[in-house]
Amino acid sequence: MPLGQRAGDKSDSRYCGVEVLDFPAGDGLPAVLTHSLSSAFDFLLAPLVDPDYRPTPGAVLPVAASDLVLSPSQWSSHIVGKISEWIDLDSEDEQLRLDSELTLKQEIAWATHLSLQACVIPPPKRSTCANYARVVNNILQGLTNMQLWLRIPLEKSESMEEDRDKSETVDSWEWWNSFRLLCEHSSQLYVALDILSSLPSMNSLGRWFGEPVRAAILQTDAFLTNARGYPCLSKRHQTLLTGFFNHSVQVIISGRSNHNVSQVSEGVLSRDENHTEDTPTQHALSPYLDYMAYLYQRMDPLPEQERFEPLMDNLEAQTYETFEKDTVKYTQYQRAIAKALVDKVSDDEVSTARTVLMVVGAGRGPLVRASLQAAEETGRTLKVYAVEKNPNAVITLHSLIKLEGWESMVTIISSDMRCWDAPEKADILVSELLGSFGDNELSPECLDGAQRFLKPDGISIPSSYTSFIQPVTASKLHNDIKAHKDIAHFETAYVVKLHRVARLAPPQEVFSFAHPNFSPKATNQRYTKLQFELPQDTGSCLVHGFAGYFDAVLYKDVHLGIEPNTCTPNMFSWFPIFFPLRKPIYVPSESPIEVHFWRCCGATKVWYEWALVAPSPSPIHNSNGRSYWVGL
Amino acid sequence: MPLGQRAGDKSDSRYCGVEVLDFPAGDGLPAVLTHSLSSAFDFLLAPLVDPDYRPTPGAVLPVAASDLVLSPSQWSSHIVGKISEWIDLDSEDEQLRLDSELTLKQEIAWATHLSLQACVIPPPKRSTCANYARVVNNILQGLTNMQLWLRIPLEKSESMEEDRDKSETVDSWEWWNSFRLLCEHSSQLYVALDILSSLPSMNSLGRWFGEPVRAAILQTDAFLTNARGYPCLSKRHQTLLTGFFNHSVQVIISGRSNHNVSQVSEGVLSRDENHTEDTPTQHALSPYLDYMAYLYQRMDPLPEQERFEPLMDNLEAQTYETFEKDTVKYTQYQRAIAKALVDKVSDDEVSTARTVLMVVGAGRGPLVRASLQAAEETGRTLKVYAVEKNPNAVITLHSLIKLEGWESMVTIISSDMRCWDAPEKADILVSELLGSFGDNELSPECLDGAQRFLKPDGISIPSSYTSFIQPVTASKLHNDIKAHKDIAHFETAYVVKLHRVARLAPPQEVFSFAHPNFSPKATNQRYTKLQFELPQDTGSCLVHGFAGYFDAVLYKDVHLGIEPNTCTPNMFSWFPIFFPLRKPIYVPSESPIEVHFWRCCGATKVWYEWALVAPSPSPIHNSNGRSYWVGL
Missing domain, CATH: 2.70.160.11 (Hnrnp arginine n-methyltransferase1)
Structure with missing residues (x-):
């Protein structure tokens, strides 16, 4: 059950998981899953193989649950596999290294067989982790769908200025960076960040928003207790979590409950404390989940422009229609034209002076409209030339002018501005040729060409x-x-x-x-x-x-x-x-x-x-x- | 005329050039070329365009000589173009930057028209040279045959330990490195090193032997004067030059003569000092060239194995014949086998003991021969099994044994050693399965398989x-x-x-x-x-x-x-x-x-x-x- 509704948010950050700390012996996994889902968690981070097992020739892998105890869709939608945490690929002990390699490969193979979407692999145990990275890289070459999430604690110690050379500074981002460089930026390798009670500086945290973080594993120890005894987070943790929600990162709650709050206090969920066996107990970590839902729902809805997403597309394919709807933009143009008109024609000259304004690249007319509105607003008289080379846009332009009754004020020039020979020079030249990088759609070259229509004291908008x-x-x-x-x-x-x-x-x-x-x-x-x-x-x-x-x-x-x-x-x-x-x-x-x-x-x-x-x-x-x- | 004959050396380092310092006005270039060639130089490093010229719209480039005054083969064999040294692509002065870019492109275009093999481009004028690199990179994209040699002074200041942070240390290798990284390791971009009177440490010089250095431009100021008044080089300079000769780098002499030695003293070239106009004077830099020839000729001939050059080829394509000629190798095998035989069979047992020796991978028999020679040398009796899977080699092996009369001592096993079932176990297992990296041709795996033929106290050669x-x-x-x-x-x-x-x-x-x-x-x-x-x-x-x-x-x-x-x-x-x-x-x-x-x-x-x-x-x-x- 998602954390809540947030207008426009379709990302994974709506889902919240919970880490299964103890190995569910026997066929305990289905029960744990049912309990967690009924407590409104969306998925489990669960061990797949008994962590006490070590590779033994001929042995059957002691898995948490055979693939038959859950349906294929349960496996793939609700279980993220947790690889055994004892593995240590960079140990000096060769036998441990070889056992670790075998176990990692066996567990990933099992997870692949279960069609899991992802597995969390444990944090590197030491600062150099080249052999771990090598084995993971080998595995990544053979994966087609499953993702690997490398678990990394979110920590960075700031060294004091004076003993910078002496003290060992830890920055877990460096582990991640080495690991992914060795794995050649694999697109199936992600990060799962363990969020602890202390947090490094915001600038240091900010780096992670550009990294492929898939999950924030929030430790119950990271929570504070509010006046009523409920878990809550520090302001800095809240800011970080909001950042993660905004970057499609999902939260996984992990740890033992430190907040044994009564589950009847809020009325709605009121239940007898001496519940029968048929009434499932609420999940021990539910108060933390409730807090997450509160944080998520408290966020502002996504702004309109954030929902509009032509990712990696060529904007030229967008239609005029879309751009003409950008009212803020044309309001700014109208304000600029109005100021220019007032500068060109003083209040004394209003009745006699006529300002010549050329719109180069008139399209379907939004700048013509903005110009005429500016003229009306300031009481100035305008002669508009609307130059447009796209013959289809020119058709619309003609209809617009007829419809609005602007025939006396606007002359349409169906021509490439480079070929046009203007009958008179302009006081004001208006264009909207800017690209996202300003000059990247040839605005400088076009306006250099168009300024031959401009009087020596003429104004270009933009200037x-x-x-x-x-x-x-x-x-x-x-x-x-x-x-x-x-x-x-x-x-x-x-x-x-x-x-x-x-x-x-x-x-x-x-x-x-x-x-x-x-x-x-x-x-x-x-x-x-x-x-x-x-x-x-x-x-x-x-x-x-x-x-x-x-x-x-x-x-x-x-x-x-x-x-x-x-x-x-x-x-x-x-x-x-x-x-x-x-x-x-x-x-x-x-x-x-x-x-x-x-x-x-x-x-x-x-x-x-x-x-x-x-x-x-x-x-x-x-x-x-x-x-x-x-x-x- | 090459510096001399050196057995086996076919590299460019035999050729020595001379830099033309003054712009040969009028059509002076042919005269300078004739004079230099007749003085035994092989080529000129010569300016192509008047260095006083600055780009002028519509002007004709004031070139040193039209393409018609030298033949195409003279241009391409004897002239390396020198690009105007005033260019400064990284100046803060935008006009100078734009003039420099235009000049560089014009001169390179002219050099391309002349079909020159290479042009020397001047050293970067400042430590950041990104714009220079950008323009050169642009030019390199369009070059098909011509090389560009970036001129770099050979210098590196060693900073004192205590003021390491304060003093500005210069290492011209860093310039080169930045430049070639920006130019993406272009295979047509080379280095021409200016050799000055002082030299950095040998370790620092050694780096250049892995870089694409095409020329060492030896300044006359770098020379000392010997007892008889002739130019000579310091020991360190001699070592460096010898290094360059061994790495196919050619020398260009540059600078004004500091050694006005009499050219009649040596007898052979004896000429009247009041020579007539028809008798060409010797080149002012000839004494330096003579010294280079002396240095070159003094070098040892190239060792035999240096002349054998299967560069980047797969050695497997080489025939058995080539390898069997490596007598040093088989002598070492024979010595090792002899020592093993003496250890296996004491002098007392010589008459009764028979040692079983297996050659795995016998090929055409060189190790069989080495084994039998070791047995003869030590007076030990040998039973040899020669295992070989290549049926063609086995044919040769049979002929060899018949020819040498070894039938009683050698049994040929035409089989893959992995399939063979040996009739008895061996005392000594001899193989030559080593690759350049030791284990890279499966020697470990093959010998693991073969050791089942070996007695528990048997010896493997190699061990x-x-x-x-x-x-x-x-x-x-x-x-x-x-x-x-x-x-x-x-x-x-x-x-x-x-x-x-x-x-x-x-x-x-x-x-x-x-x-x-x-x-x-x-x-x-x-x-x-x-x-x-x-x-x-x-x-x-x-x-x-x-x-x-x-x-x-x-x-x-x-x-x-x-x-x-x-x-x-x-x-x-x-x-x-x-x-x-x-x-x-x-x-x-x-x-x-x-x-x-x-x-x-x-x-x-x-x-x-x-x-x-x-x-x-x-x-x-x-x-x-x-x-x-x-x-x-």
């Missing part, structure tokens, strides 16, 4: 725009790109909703363009070097690439953008852009990240190249625009 | 063997493997002559096997972790993989092997083995290298897996033996 990037951990995106098995996909930027991503440092400016620009030496080539410093308490991390955004000044103080710190709220026309790195880069704690970005212009195309310079140089990505470009 | 590895820089090998464009080739070990390789740390033991081994728990699986510490003065380096060797104890103190420190001299049956890394690993100065090696045994095959753990984890190579294995 300037700037792109931004920030380094991110994004293992899911990286694996999606890797699945293509070529270099070209790693040299392509993606317009994509950034869901399971860790943002490692604040965004910085990359390229800026201002319009109009009548300088004869103006070029649209750009070269920018950026250096990112990660917060000191982050620890080391893996960078898969850079998230990109833009911010545009439409006119004066009216801006529009998706840069996270200044983004225009409730706008859905743009998702971020993602520039991947061919090889994820390990960034040691406190090492700066230096990245270089180029915007290159050729005779027939415009493209970006990018390269990491520190902590270690990457190859130049997209050399000569070989993989990714926009044609002129 | 034990051990494999060794050491980390190496090997950019040439890496690029050869990369050319296959798949992962499988990077997960394969190669038996290969290691020519252009830098050995970074002494070899360490990997796996050992001893025979016979009657323990019931014996396994041929192995797991070894090794940690390599590089000498402190090496500096940082790039590791492309591991060179592997073996050493075998044939019997007691008689050994056989190719481990560099203990190798048996003048043996040519085995080249080293090379285990590549999929991605070359940057090893910061003084960081240890930790590598793990596994020998894995399955039901039908044996294979190795390997992974780097420090300085950063690599993927597990050859998981499940997916790319490289030996079938059982």
Whole structure:
């Protein structure tokens, strides 16, 4: 039974599991499952094989339950297998190592036979775990559907400044990182994080949101007790859990109950304390589950734009219709045009002056409408030229103008703006050619061409725009790109909703363009070097690439953008852009990240190249625009 | 005219060039070329374009000489282009950056038009050279035949222990490393090293022998003056130059003459000092060239085994004939067998005792011959079983025995040793199943099978063997493997002559096997972790993989092997083995290298897996033996 209803949330984070600590001897597993499901848990993390068993030639594996005692769908929907925790693949004891390898392979084979969706494999027992990783990697090569979740305690000790060299600092993220590097970022290898009572810093926790975390195993010891004797979590734990819910991570409750609260106190579930054998007792961990449900249900519904998800799709395939619905965007345009009109025509001149405004790329007319509304709002007289090269959009535009009775104010130019010869020059040039990275859809080149229609003192709306990037951990995106098995996909930027991503440092400016620009030496080539410093308490991390955004000044103080710190709220026309790195880069704690970005212009195309310079140089990505470009 | 004759040397290091310092105005280049060739230089490093020129729209490039003043073969055989040294692609001055990019592209295009084999591009002007690398990388994408040699001064300052953090240490290898990483290890990008008067430590120099160094540009300032006033080099410079000659690097003399030695003193070239205009003057740098020729000719001829070069080939294709010629190897076998015979049969028993010796894998009989010679030498009586599964080899074996009259002593068993049922047990089992890495051709498995023919106190020759590895820089090998464009080739070990390789740390033991081994728990699986510490003065380096060797104890103190420190001299049956890394690993100065090696045994095959753990984890190579294995 899911934790609750949350509008828009279809992720796994609605489900909550419980860890079975004791081996269910005999055929105890079905009873444990029934009891847990009836107590509103959704699944079990359960041992599959007697943990006291050690490999014996010819012995039958002492499994928790034969495959016949549960139905196939029960096995696959409600059981996550827990591999025996005694295994130690990196022991100095060769016999233990060999027994561990055999056991791990036998238990995984059994779980595969049961068609389980996932198995949790125990935490590495020591800091070097190369042999464990080797055996898991071998197993991963042969798995088709089942996932392996490597259990890792969520801990990071912060070393004191003075004894940094002496004290042994523990950062369990480093274990995970070594393990997955050895397993070559396998897309079937995930993390199950053990949440303990103490938590490292938020910056350090944030790294995990970009990692493939499937489950947070919440220890009952991590809970506090509220005034009424019920379990609850510290503010920091609550923030972390909310973060996990927002990143599709599911919770598993684990441990012994520390809160023996009376189950009759709340009335609804009122039952005689001397319940008969037929009345099932409530699960000992139910109070913890109740608290999880409370936390989950307390969250805000997902915002509208979060539900809209064209993941990894080309936005050009979206229709005009979708974009025209972005009312926030056109309201900003209208505000900018209104301010420009007031600047162009003083209140004294209102009755005599006529402002010429050109919309380049008019589409089906939203900017024409915004312009006319701005004129009406400010009492200015407007002559609008609507230039549009798509003949189908032009048909709609004609209907719109007739319908609205704008014939006297609007002239439709069915032409490519590059070929058009304007009959007069404009005071204001309005366009919406911006991409997620600002200049990535040739806005600079188009507006350079269009400014020949503009008077020397004319205004371009937008008047300037700037792109931004920030380094991110994004293992899911990286694996999606890797699945293509070529270099070209790693040299392509993606317009994509950034869901399971860790943002490692604040965004910085990359390229800026201002319009109009009548300088004869103006070029649209750009070269920018950026250096990112990660917060000191982050620890080391893996960078898969850079998230990109833009911010545009439409006119004066009216801006529009998706840069996270200044983004225009409730706008859905743009998702971020993602520039991947061919090889994820390990960034040691406190090492700066230096990245270089180029915007290159050729005779027939415009493209970006990018390269990491520190902590270690990457190859130049997209050399000569070989993989990714926009044609002129 | 080559520097001289050296038996077996067919490399480019025989050729010596000279750098043209001044721009040959007008059509001066042919005259400079004629003069240099007549002074026994082989080629020029010459500027192609007037260094005072800056890009001007519409201007004609002021080239040193039109393509018509030299023949196509003169251009391609005798001219290495020198790109203008003023270019500065990483300047803060955008105009200079754009001019530099244009000039570099124009000059390379001109060099391509002239069909030059190579151009030298100037050293980076600052420590970050990402834009320079980007432009060069763009150019490399379009080059088909021409090479680019990046000029790099050979320098590395050693920082004092106490002020390590304060002083800026320079290691020009780091420039090269960043540059080639950004250019993605392009196989057309090489190094031209400027050799100055001071040299860094030998360990630091040694790194360059694994890098793609094409030329050593020897500055006249680097020369000393001998007692007779002639130029000469310090011992350390001589050692370095000899190293370059041995690694196919060619020398280019550069600079102004500091040694105005009289050219008549040596008699042979005697000429009137008041030479007429028709008599060409000797080249001002001839004394330096003479010294180079002296150094070159003084070197030892290449040893016989160095000339034998089955680079990257599968040794199995070699015939028995080649291997039987390895007399050193069979002499060692004979010595070992003799010692074993004396141990088995005391002098008192000589007349009565007969020793049973089995040769498993007898081939065409070299070990049968060695055994009988050992018996004759020690006066022991021998009964030999020669087991061989190749029916063609068996035919030769029969002829040999008849020819030599060994019928009474030798029984030929034409059978796979796994199927044979021996009529009696052996005292001595002799085999030559060792590969370059010792156990890599299933010697352990074969001898485990064969030891059922051996008496409990029997002797196996070899009685034990051990494999060794050491980390190496090997950019040439890496690029050869990369050319296959798949992962499988990077997960394969190669038996290969290691020519252009830098050995970074002494070899360490990997796996050992001893025979016979009657323990019931014996396994041929192995797991070894090794940690390599590089000498402190090496500096940082790039590791492309591991060179592997073996050493075998044939019997007691008689050994056989190719481990560099203990190798048996003048043996040519085995080249080293090379285990590549999929991605070359940057090893910061003084960081240890930790590598793990596994020998894995399955039901039908044996294979190795390997992974780097420090300085950063690599993927597990050859998981499940997916790319490289030996079938059982």
